[in-house]
Structure formats: structure tokens, C-alpha cells
Amino acid sequence: MRVLDSHLHVWDPELLTYTWLDGPYDRRFAEAELERDPLVAERVECVFVQAETISDDFLGEVRWVESxxxxxxxxxxxxxxxxHRGIDTATHLEELGTHPLVVGVRHNLQGDQDGLAMSSAFVTGAREVATRGWSFDVCVRADQLPDIARLAGAIPELRMVLDHLGKPEVGTADAPLAPTVEWVRDIEELAKHPEVFCKLSGLPAEAGGRWSREQLTPFLDAVADAFGVERLLWGSDWPVSAIGPAEDDDPHAPDDGSATYQATARQRWLDAVVAWADERGHDVDALLWGNARRAYRLDDQRPADTVRRGFLGRLFGK
Structure with missing residues (x-):
């Protein structure tokens, strides 16, 4: 079984600045920690997704991950x-275009004010992303999904990848929640746009690390019905989705029962999605490999000098 993890983070607070890390997240999760992850597959590749450094460190994060x-x-x-920052956005995208591993960008919208994604400044920046052939990773709250559907309608050529199924409320294994009518409606509306993909990722984190396959199956079924299997891609959301109650055999479990790192969480989420796909007769290789390569155009990446055609080039005739 080959695996392309479409949603992997690494971070190191000693190298870069993050304002959101606290509790069990506030430590390094980087090369050494990933090397100890027990994910089992014949071949494992990954797409790194920005870990929400401060904006001044966006380029530094790219250079670090390249290393x-x-x-x-x-x-x-x-x-x-x-x-949404006009010429500053243009300059930043121009610089990103010199890094051949960059296949997309993420402006993390979940903490922004409603309506930002449809502001003229944001739409202009998003159009530039589309012009470069990059994807736009969409990290939003469930109530922001209608704005994303409108953005997809405004820029139909923009390939978008919805992170974490739009972050629906899922409850926990002991107190599961069913998909709401509103979330299903908004997912179906977004899926009408053929350039929008959906990641099977992040639900363990939405459950606070206390989840079961039975609890999350209705959400997987809903996005499969809406998007079709050909626009779904598996992602671990490691290590964000690897924090929760200590696992039974954890020798380092906190004495107070607080949340901690779950060493097998990435493998368990992969196993859950594979088991669901097998039961439904879905194409497992497409979910774990092929769809992610298509969504991020990994088979037709271009050298950096062929993609440096942003706002600045058009504005100044370069």
C-alpha cells in the first residue's frame, strides 16, 4: 500500500515563531519526531501544509521544510x-514562485472575520494563485462554507482543497454527533464546483482525540456522496490530530489525565479510512495516493523560472 499524506505539519518553536501553540502542542514536532511515527506502508510521501507561523516567517518555514x-x-x-494584502500579497507569491516544491498556499480563514474570502482584495489574491496553477487549501469553520462556495463560483478555475471536511462538529466516541442538515447542505453546494477537492483529515482533532470509526463514518459517507471518491484525499493532520487522551500502553501518560501525544494516532486514522473505503467498495489507492497527486498537480510540477508570472510581472511588463 502506497500512501501520500496530503496534510502533514511540522513545527519547531526554537526556529520559527508561532502564537497558537500551547499545552501538549507547545513542543517541537519535526524530523526526529516524525521518524519515530509508526505509520506502516510500502511507500510514504507527504504534502507539508503551513503550520501557522507568524506571517514574517512564512518564507522561512518554506526554506526549513525544503531542507x-x-x-x-x-x-x-x-x-x-x-x-488580501494587495501588493504585499503579490510580492510574497512572487517569492514563493522561486521555490519549486511550493504547490499551493493556505490563508487560514478559520479565525478571520466572516466575508473576508469574498472581499475584492482577497478575490484578487486568490485569482493570482489560480494563475500560477497552484491550489488553495481552505481551512474554515463549518459556518464559513457558504463563503467558500461563493469564492469557487467567482473563480471557477481556482483549484481548492477543503481541509478537515470543513470542520463539522462531530462530538466524541462516547457522545457522537450526527452531521447537521446545514453542514450537509453546505458541503453539497461546495461540491457542485468541480475544481474543489476535500481532505479526509482533521476529524480526530475535532473530537479532541476521543473518536471511533463508527462515530465518524457518517461524515465520510456525506463527503463521498457529495464530492465523489475521485475528489477525496486522505490526510493525517499530524501532529494536530495526534493529541488527546493517553493511549493505554503509553509509559509517559500524564498523571493528571491531561491530553498528550498519541503515538499511533496517524496509523489509526489511516486504518479507519481504509476500512471504511473497503466496506464501501471505494478505490483505496485513489484515496491514499492518486487523488492527492492530481489535486496538487504533483506529476506536472514546473521549474521555478516558469511560474514567476505574478502581479509584478504583469504590472511592470516583465
Whole structure:
């Protein structure tokens, strides 16, 4: 079984600045920690997704991940970007275009004000992403999904990858929640746009690390019905989705029962998605490999000098 993990993070607070890390997240999760991850597959590659450094470190994060890429199987980078900053956005995308591993960007919208994704400045920046042939990773709350559907309608050529199924409320294994009518409606509306893909990722984190396959199956079924299997791709969301109650055999479990790193979480999520796909008769190789390569155009990456045609080039005739 070959695996392309479409949503992997690494971070190191000693190298880069993050304002959101706290509790069990506030430590290094990088090359050494990933090397100890027990994911079992014949071949494992990954797409790194920006880990929400401060914006001044977006380019530094790309350079750092590039230094790890060959050893850790990183075949693409989804870089951090702020798409609503006009000429600053243009300059940043131009610089990203000099890094051949960059296959997309993510402006993390989940903490932004409603409506930003449809502002004229944001739409202009998103159009530039589309012009470069890059993807736009969409990290939003469930109630922001209608804005993303409108953005897809405004820029139909923009290939978007929805992270974490749009972050629906899923409850926990002991207190599961069913998909809401509103979330299903908004997912179906977004899926009408053929350039939008959906990652099977992040649900363990939405459950606080207390999840079961039975609990999450209705959400997987809903996105399969909406997008079709050909637009779904598996992602681990490591290590964000590897934090929760200590596993039974963890010799380092906190005495107070607080959340901690779950060493087998990435493998368990992979196993859950594979078991679901097998039961439904879905194409496992497409979910774990082929669809991600298509979504991020990994088979037709171009050298850096052929993609440096951003705002600046058009504005100044270069």
C-alpha cells in the first residue's frame, strides 16, 4: 500500500515563531519526531501544509521544510500566505514562485472575520494563485462554507482543497454527533464546483482525540456522496490530530489525565479510512495516493523560472 499524506505539519518553536501553540502542542514536532511515527506502508510521501507561523516567517518555514524534504518524503509544500494584502500579497507569491516544491498556499480563514474570502482584495489574491496553477487549501469553520462556495463560483478555475471536511462538529466516541442538515447542505453546494477537492483529515482533532470509526463514518459517507471518491484525499493532520487522551500502553501518560501525544494516532486514522473505503467498495489507492497527486498537480510540477508570472510581472511588463 502506497500512501501520500496530503496534510502533514511540522513545527519547531526554537526556529520559527508561532502564537497558537500551547499545552501538549507547545513542543517541537519535526524530523526526529516524525521518524519515530509508526505509520506502516510500502511507500510514504507527504504534502507539508503551513503550520501557522507568524506571517514574517512564512518564507522561512518554506526554506526549513525544503531542507527536510528529501529525507522525510515531502513532495509538495502548501505555503502560508495572506491573500488580501494587495501588493504585499503579490510580492510574497512572487517569492514563493522561486521555490519549486511550493504547490499551493493556505490563508487560514478559520479565525478571520466572516466575508473576508469574498472581499475584492482577497478575490484578487486568490485569482493570482489560480494563475500560477497552484491550489488553495481552505481551512474554515463549518459556518464559513457558504463563503467558500461563493469564492469557487467567482473563480471557477481556482483549484481548492477543503481541509478537515470543513470542520463539522462531530462530538466524541462516547457522545457522537450526527452531521447537521446545514453542514450537509453546505458541503453539497461546495461540491457542485468541480475544481474543489476535500481532505479526509482533521476529524480526530475535532473530537479532541476521543473518536471511533463508527462515530465518524457518517461524515465520510456525506463527503463521498457529495464530492465523489475521485475528489477525496486522505490526510493525517499530524501532529494536530495526534493529541488527546493517553493511549493505554503509553509509559509517559500524564498523571493528571491531561491530553498528550498519541503515538499511533496517524496509523489509526489511516486504518479507519481504509476500512471504511473497503466496506464501501471505494478505490483505496485513489484515496491514499492518486487523488492527492492530481489535486496538487504533483506529476506536472514546473521549474521555478516558469511560474514567476505574478502581479509584478504583469504590472511592470516583465
Amino acid at each position: 527536510l524534504a528529501e529525507r522525510r518524503g515531502v513532495v509538495g509544500i502548501v505555503a502560508g500566505a495572506q491573500l
